[in-house]
Amino acid sequence: MAKRELPKHVYRQRNGIYFQRRGWPSQKFSSPFGTPEFWKEYSDILSGEHPPKRVISRNFTALIAHYRKSPRYKRLKPRTALDYDKYLDFFQSIMGEVSPLGMKRKDVIRLRDANAEKAYFANYSLRVLRVLMEHCVDLGWRETNPAKGVPELKTEKSEREPWPLGLLDAYRTACALGTRERLVMELCVGTGQRIGDVLEMRWSDIQDGAFVIKQNKTGKELWVPILPELRTALSSASRHSLFILTNERGTNRWSYRGASQAVRNVRERIGALDYDIHSWRYNAACELVEAGCSDDLVAAVTGQSPAMVLHYTKKVRQRIRAIEAQQKRTEQKQNV
Template identity: 80%
Template sequence: MAKRELPKHVYRQRNGIYFQRRGWPSQKFENEFGTPEFWREYAGILTQKDKPRKVVSRNFGALIDSYRKSPRYRNLMPRTGLDYDKHLDFFKEIMGETNPAKMQRKDVIRLRDSNAHKAYFANYSLRVLRILMEHCVDLGWRDTNPARGVPELKTQKRPEREPWPRDLLDAYRQACPLGTRERLVMELCVGTGQRIGDVLNMRWSNIEDGSVWLRQSKTSKELWVPILPELQAALDAASRHSVFLLTKESGTNRWSYRGASAAIRKVRDRIGALDYDIHSWRYNAACELLEAGCGDDLIASVTGQSPAMVQHYTKKVRQKIRAVRAQQMRTEQSRS
């Protein structure tokens, strides 16, 4: 389509048709060019006398503000949004006044490499920048995403998580008596097999008829999980001064992830369990269910995991169980 076929102030970009006029905010058309709906939309833009016509500064500050108002950002899980905010604030601080349309691939690589001493931060920043620049393309501010295809820094592979050994779980219980938040959060994680975010969101109203009702924040699955005796003892000893099961030390508000993580790390350090973190308790739940003879479907009915994730969380214990059985069969065969 030649430019002359388009009406005044209308331009075709790689990802659509935009109204672009000096002193007016850029606006993407929702309808195909030439349709009656397009012409009504075009006329509506020209007659927006009641809306302020101000120039939108095309800098990273404005881009980040726009992204935070977009469905891309609003649909993020709360925890993910907090993680993104750290990097968005970082971008705003170091290049808030610069024009994102001028960013090149070499600039993205330079930004990544400037944080090479913090590989995790550098790689996460790259992921967020990739999404941010895709939003820049969607706005029609540029045609291509310079962060797309830029590889992340290679890092040393972390050891795979494993469930807490029985002796360390016993040590944790000895270090955190019934009635403490540290004990209750552990029993909730191990006893229900849920993610820490869902555990921290649990309320007393979620407990009914000896079970915990919940909707997983990540998958939206609704689960009904019977309460184990160890968890029931922790619940019976817990303070009930809030709607939440786990609250801040002074107040009725929900215990934050940061606060819970810091408190649990102190215990882990004290008992020599730094190699095992909060999320490893979810492995304990899945592995204990497997060791009890549960099939994958029964394990998933408690943890809410997909079949593939059940296999992943239990693969080491599963291998040990199978190896024991295999060697038993081998021994029986040699004796026959």
């Protein structure tokens, strides 16, 4: 059988007759060439009734895979990369075979609004999509980023606050010394560091009665003396690993997800769901201000910028100043 006898896009191979077209997967005919059934198959393919699935090399699956190999992704902090992965997997699940070349601003807005009831998810997915589509532009796949300039959903933001003293006492009562749940709290409150830095702490970081810390986010190096409460918690902890906080098998450091879930379980038991694991950093900063420390002294422990010290302590600072003001007011009246 000569090729010229075959219709367009049909080729003879050793094991049969195939429909082969650029951009389409190869498809074998089930009926012998020249039979009515063969021509029916061929007609169906061309008419689109039973077309083979198009192969799109520039789809979201390929874009996400390329992004994960890029310096832009590899520069992310481990915690941020973990967050990004959740949204990248989400994009791949809903539009993996779709080409990003056809995405328009209205599509981005539609995707954002489809998750409007979960505002945090909608806004974070928009941020990740914006980064992903910027990478698409850098690859030369398209000229513009359709997610750029799309506003996030407005939400009623409740400001994080430090744990009330009563709930901290309840937490300590619920978690005995020697447990990871108790130790992670004492480390966060005692050192004033981010949870990511606390989970990285090693026993070798304790030098001359203090923690030697290099913050992941800022790169700042700190020397933070250990408070008595924290010293007691550390002396009750098991030392079977390089890391102070370890996974259940004691083979590696405790993951953020594992620590967060363990702390949440305690928060549920004691009725502290309004206060999370990050609020302990607020406790440290506020305790320092209440002790009369200047912003410079607070920053020496927490490693925060002056603006962040003010942000973390503005409510307790207002209370302290209000007490001072009312005392002066009372003294003035007494003098009169």
